[in-house]
Amino acid sequence: MISLPSKFPTQTRCVHSKPSLSSSGEIHVIVGPMFAGKTTTLLHRVQAEINDGRNVAIIKSNKDNRYGLDSVVTHDGVKLPCCALPNLSSFKQNFSQDAYDQLDVIGIDEAQFFGDLYDFCREVADHDGKTVIVAGLDGDYLRRSFGSVLDIIPLADSVTKLSAQCEICGKRALFTLRKTGETQTELIGGTDVYMPVCRHHYVSGQVAVEAARMVLQSQKVITRR
C-alpha cells in the first residue's frame, strides 16, 4: 500500500525519457583505398538527404588542405561547403544549441584523421538521434588499420567497401600503394604520391618501392662518406 504512490513518479519519468530513446540515429560507413570514390559517394548520399529536405553538415579534417578548407571536393570536382576541424569534439562549438538540434545528418570525410571518431559517432547517433555518414580509408599504405575507422564498424548500420581501378592492369584495386620512400603513416598527397592497385601489383609494387628506398639510402651513405 505504502509503496504504490512512490512507484508512479518512476513510471512517469520512464514515459518522459521515451522520445529521446525512440529518436535513435544511424551510422553508415564508406571505406576503400584512395581514388575509390569515397568522397563522391559521401557527397551523393549527403545530396540525397538535402533533396529530402534534411539539414546536413559536413566535416573534414583540417590536415588535408589540398582543396581549400571551407569545402569538400571529390576527385571529379563536385563541391559542397564544410567545416574543417582538428577533431570532432570541437564540432558542436560551431553551432548554437538550436542549430545543432535541427541538424539531421552529419557527413564526415577523411575520417581516418579523427582520433575521437568512435566517441563522436556513438554520441551523435545514440543520444542526439543524428544520421552519420562516414567516409575514410580503412587501411594505410602498408594495409594496416588506419586511425579509428575500423573501430566504428561495431556501431554501424551499414558498411560499404569501394574499390578503385588498378593503375597498372585496370583490375579492381583494393589497396593504396605509396610510390615514394617516405615512411610516416600520415602523408597527404594525390596521384603524385599514391596509386590504387590490385593485390598482385600491391605486392610487386611494395617490393619495387622498398628496393628503390634501399638504393636511395645506400646512396645517402655513400654521399656522406
Ligand SMILES: [Zn+2]
Ligand atoms: Zn593490377
